[in-house]
Amino acid sequence: xxxxxxxxxxxxxxxxxxxxxxxxxxxxxxxxxxxxxxxxxxxxxxxxxxxxxxxxxxxxxxxxxxxxxxxxxxxxxxxxxxxxxxxxxxxxxxxxxxxxxxxxxxxxxxxxxxxxxxxxxxxxxxxxxxxxxxxxxxxxxxxxxxxxxxxxxxxxxxxxxxxxxxxxxxxxxxxxxxxxxxxxxxxxxxxxxxxxxxxxxxxxxxxxxxxxxxxxxxxxxxxxxxxxxxxxxxxxxxxxxxxxxxxxxxxxxxxxxxxxxxxxxxxxxxxxxxxxxxxxxxxxxxxxxxxxxxxxxxxxxxxxxxxxxxxxxxxxxxxxxxxxxxxxxxxxxxxxxxxxxxxxxxxxxxxxxxxxxxxxxxxxxxxxxxxxxxxxxxxxxxxxxxxxxxxxxxxxxxxxxxxxxxxxxxxxxxxxxxxxxxxxxxxxxxxxxxxxxxxxxxxxxxxxxxxxxxxxxxxxxxxxxxxxxxx
Numbered sequence: 001x002x003x004x005x006x007x008x009x010x011x012x013x014x015x016x017x018x019x020x021x022x023x024x025x026x027x028x029x030x031x032x033x034x035x036x037x038x039x040x041x042x043x044x045x046x047x048x049x050x051x052x053x054x055x056x057x058x059x060x061x062x063x064x065x066x067x068x069x070x071x072x073x074x075x076x077x078x079x080x081x082x083x084x085x086x087x088x089x090x091x092x093x094x095x096x097x098x099x100x101x102x103x104x105x106x107x108x109x110x111x112x113x114x115x116x117x118x119x120x121x122x123x124x125x126x127x128x129x130x131x132x133x134x135x136x137x138x139x140x141x142x143x144x145x146x147x148x149x150x151x152x153x154x155x156x157x158x159x160x161x162x163x164x165x166x167x168x169x170x171x172x173x174x175x176x177x178x179x180x181x182x183x184x185x186x187x188x189x190x191x192x193x194x195x196x197x198x199x200x201x202x203x204x205x206x207x208x209x210x211x212x213x214x215x216x217x218x219x220x221x222x223x224x225x226x227x228x229x230x231x232x233x234x235x236x237x238x239x240x241x242x243x244x245x246x247x248x249x250x251x252x253x254x255x256x257x258x259x260x261x262x263x264x265x266x267x268x269x270x271x272x273x274x275x276x277x278x279x280x281x282x283x284x285x286x287x288x289x290x291x292x293x294x295x296x297x298x299x300x301x302x303x304x305x306x307x308x309x310x311x312x313x314x315x316x317x318x319x320x321x322x323x324x325x326x327x328x329x330x331x332x333x334x335x336x337x338x339x340x341x342x343x344x345x346x347x348x349x350x351x352x353x354x355x356x357x358x359x360x361x362x363x364x365x366x367x368x369x370x371x372x373x374x375x376x377x378x379x380x381x382x383x384x385x386x387x388x389x390x391x392x393x394x395x396x397x398x399x400x401x402x403x404x405x406x407x408x409x410x411x412x413x414x415x416x417x418x419x420x421x422x423x424x425x426x427x428x429x430x431x432x433x434x435x436x437x438x439x440x441x442x443x444x445x446x447x448x449x450x451x452x453x454x455x456x457x458x459x460x461x462x463x464x465x466x467x468x469x470x471x
Contacts, residue, residue, distance in 0.1 A: 203239025208246025209287035228460030238310030246279035263355030309333035317359035334392035336366030379451035
C-alpha cells in the first residue's frame with residue numbers, strides 16, 4: 001500500500017509543496033487508546049440520542065476528525081475531496097476566488113495578506129482584518145478550509161465579507177466579485193542602468209523557469225553584466241518547494257545546501273541542495289537552462305518583510321547563510337514547519353505537520369522568522385499598521401521553536417528608519433500605473449517612493465564602492 005504525500009512547509013499564508021511517493025507497508029500502526037475511544041463512542045452515542053436535532057453520522061465523524069487535527073497546530077487539518085482539489089489548483093497558479101491568504105485567531109479568520117492584483121486587494125482588504133461573516137454565515141467555528149471553500153467559487157459570482165478592523169468602531173462590509181485568480185509569480189525590470197529588479201509574488205510550477213527568462217531579458221536589455229540585483233520577496237506567502245529550491249539554485253553554486261528538514265520518521269528528513277534533481281519540473285527539464293551564467297555571481301540584496309513566509313524564508317535563509325546576498329527589510333513571518341498532505345482513499349485527505357525545516361546553518365525559522373542584515377522599516381506603514389502584522393508566533397497552537405526561541409528576535413543589526421518626508425509624499429490609496437511588462441500587481445518597483453527599495457539600491461551601490469576600493 002502506498003500514499004502520495006504532498007509535503008507542505010507553508011503557513012495558511014502560503015505554503016511549500018512538493019510531491020513524493022512513500023511506502024506505508026513497513027510502518028507499524030500505533031496501539032489504539034481503548035479507554036479514550038470508549039469515551040469517544042459514549043459521546044457519539046449521547047449526541048445521536050439527545051441532541052436537539054438529528055445529526056448525520058458522517059457529519060459527526062468528519063467534525064471529530066477536524067477537531068483532532070486542528071487542535072494540534074494552526075496548519076494541520078482535514079480536507080474534503082473538493083478541498084483537496086482546490087489545494088492542487090492553488091499551487092498551479094490559477095483558481096476561482098477572492099485572492100486572500102488567511103490564518104486563524106480566536107476562532108475567527110484573520111487576513112494575513114491579500115494576494116496582489118486580485119478582487120480582495122482591489123477592494124481594500126488589509127492584512128490583520130478579521131473576517132466575521134462570509135455572506136450570512138458566521139465564521140466562528142469554521143475551519144480555515146471551510147472558510148476558504150465558502151470564499152472560493154465560480155468566477156463572476158459575488159460574496160459579501162463582514163470584517164472587523166482595528167480602530168474601526170463598526171464592522172465593514174465588502175462585496176467582492178469572484179475572479180479567476182492568476183498569480184503570475186515573477187516580474188522584473190531595470191531600476192536604473194546596471195541595476196536590475198526581480199519580484200517573486202509566489203512560488204509556483206514555472207517560477208524558476210520564469211526567473212531564468214527574466215534575468216536573461218535583464219542582461220540583454222542592459223547590454224552588459226549587471227552590477228547589482230534586488231530580489232524582492234516582500235509579502236510572498238510561499239508556494240512550491242521545488243520552486244523555492246530552484247530560485248535559490250539560480251544564485252548559488254551547484255550542490256550548495258538550500259534547506260533541510262527534521263521529523264520523527266525517516267521520510268520526514270530531507271536535505272535539498274542546489275542540484276537539478278531537487279528543483280527539476282515533472283518532465284525532467286532544467287528550468288534554469290536559460291539562466292545567464294553571471295547571475296550566480298551578481299551582487300544581490302534580498303528584500304523581506306513580515307509577509308515573507310515559508311518558501312520565501314527558505315530562499316532568504318539560504319542566501320543569507322551561504323553569504324550570497326544581503327537581506328534588507330523587516331523580520332519575516334516565521335513559518336518553519338512541514339505539512340504532509342495524505343490522501344484518505346476517496347474521502348479527501350489530511351494535512352498533517354510532520355517536520356520542521358532549517359536553514360543551511362541549522363537555524364529554525366519556526367515562530368521566529370529571519371532577521372535581515374539591515375533592518376529597514378516600511379515608510380508606508382503607520383505604527384498601527386505594523387501592530388496589525390500577523391506572524392506565525394501570533395497563531396493559536398503554533399509549534400514551538402526547537403531552539404526554545406519563540407519570540408521576535410532582538411537584534412543589534414543596523415536599523416534604518418524612514419524620514420518623515422517620504423511618508424508624506426506617498427499616496428497609499430492609489431496603486432501606481434502598471435508598465436506593460438508588469439504582469440503582477442500594485443507593487444511597482446520605484447525607488448523614489450519605495451523607501452525599502454531605495455535602501456536596497458543604496459546597499460548595492462555601497463557594495464560596488466567597497467569592491468572597487470578592495471581591487
